[in-house]
Amino acid sequence: MLHTPVYNKRNEVIATSVTNLDVHDISRVARTYGVSRFFLVHPQTSQQELVHDMIRYWQQGFGSTYNPDRKDALSVLEVVAGLDEARQRVVELEGQPPLTVVTDARVYPGSVSYQEVRARIKRDEAPYLVLFGTGWGLTKDVVERADLILHPIEPASDYNHLSVRSAVAIILDRLAGESWWREP
Amino acid sequence: MLHTPVYNKRNEVIATSVTNLDVHDISRVARTYGVSRFFLVHPQTSQQELVHDMIRYWQQGFGSTYNPDRKDALSVLEVVAGLDEARQRVVELEGQPPLTVVTDARVYPGSVSYQEVRARIKRDEAPYLVLFGTGWGLTKDVVERADLILHPIEPASDYNHLSVRSAVAIILDRLAGESWWREP
Numbered sequence: 207m208l209h210t211p212v213y214n215k216r217n218e219v220i221a222t223s224v225t226n227l228d229v230h231d232i233s234r235v236a237r238t239y240g241v242s243r244f245f246l247v248h249p250q251t252s253q254q255e256l257v258h259d260m261i262r263y264w265q266q267g268f269g270s271t272y273n274p275d276r277k278d279a280l281s282v283l284e285v286v287a288g289l290d291e292a293r294q295r296v297v298e299l300e301g302q303p304p305l306t307v308v309t310d311a312r313v314y315p316g317s318v319s320y321q322e323v324r325a326r327i328k329r330d331e332a333p334y335l336v337l338f339g340t341g342w343g344l345t346k347d348v349v350e351r352a353d354l355i356l357h358p359i360e361p362a363s364d365y366n367h368l369s370v371r372s373a374v375a376i377i378l379d380r381l382a383g384e385s386w387w388r389e390p
Numbered sequence: 391m392l393h394t395p396v397y398n399k400r401n402e403v404i405a406t407s408v409t410n411l412d413v414h415d416i417s418r419v420a421r422t423y424g425v426s427r428f429f430l431v432h433p434q435t436s437q438q439e440l441v442h443d444m445i446r447y448w449q450q451g452f453g454s455t456y457n458p459d460r461k462d463a464l465s466v467l468e469v470v471a472g473l474d475e476a477r478q479r480v481v482e483l484e485g486q487p488p489l490t491v492v493t494d495a496r497v498y499p500g501s502v503s504y505q506e507v508r509a510r511i512k513r514d515e516a517p518y519l520v521l522f523g524t525g526w527g528l529t530k531d532v533v534e535r536a537d538l539i540l541h542p543i544e545p546a547s548d549y550n551h552l553s554v555r556s557a558v559a560i561i562l563d564r565l566a567g568e569s570w571w572r573e574p
Binding site for chain 1: 399411414415418419421422423424457459462463503504505541543544545546547549550551552553555556557559560563564566567568569570571572
């Protein structure tokens, strides 16, 4: 989850603040769907320190005995300063650089389906790094430099403004959830 | 979304507090997936008033011009005191009582698949009311009295502690999202 480089509502490139519930919800979803690492990307040390305080509370402080499930979920979380550092950490952990996957509300030429990315993740040896933006979304530059661009979530309504928390849950379920469907 | 009757971690039946982000996230997911109404169930008038204050801020106050997408999302939200009142409101709005659907982490005899409920919602004339619990989940009584009990979300990991926000996003995507899959 990238807090920068993302757009604000005026299309300016900014760094957003950390949201406590994002950290918990996305760690819990990541842990549930068997994701190895949830990288929270923020360049500012004060914001990084805030997340480290949270982790300490739930990993070693009162929270660790009050609610051990949170301790477990936060074990997949790692704070990094930028996307390059996340990539480097994957190399250290997995022995090879990741393929990056991104979603965007716009449709890009050559964008791939959920079923294709799901099949590739299952088939390939390579690690995959799925990118999510906060604020008004990842910059065009980050999206275009990803290895794979996923189709947008395409609801039947005229409205598509999900929170990053909801988008992560839905997309990880499509990419890594159990096969609950049958061809209609 | 029911704030009561739900369990706390000691298996006692309680009423949980309203969480600001639940209201926003779930309204946005509901609006995105074409849900007609998101009923927030809370028996206490002080908690109901809190939600009405939020609605006013985003529907008529500063929020309505600062972020009109939230105004739009919150148009599907309605606060009721109990499940019976939600049912009654469906009768008033749709001319017939709803079929209730529920999920639970436990597997119940006769529980139905996502594809079956998805097909029924598409096929039937009847309105469907999907129930979600806060806290440590809906009481056994509420689950067993529902018309349909959905299979649990069954991740490939040994961990399944999603927030209600994440569970709503995933389940509405399975029941009402576009058909993105192909038989594996």
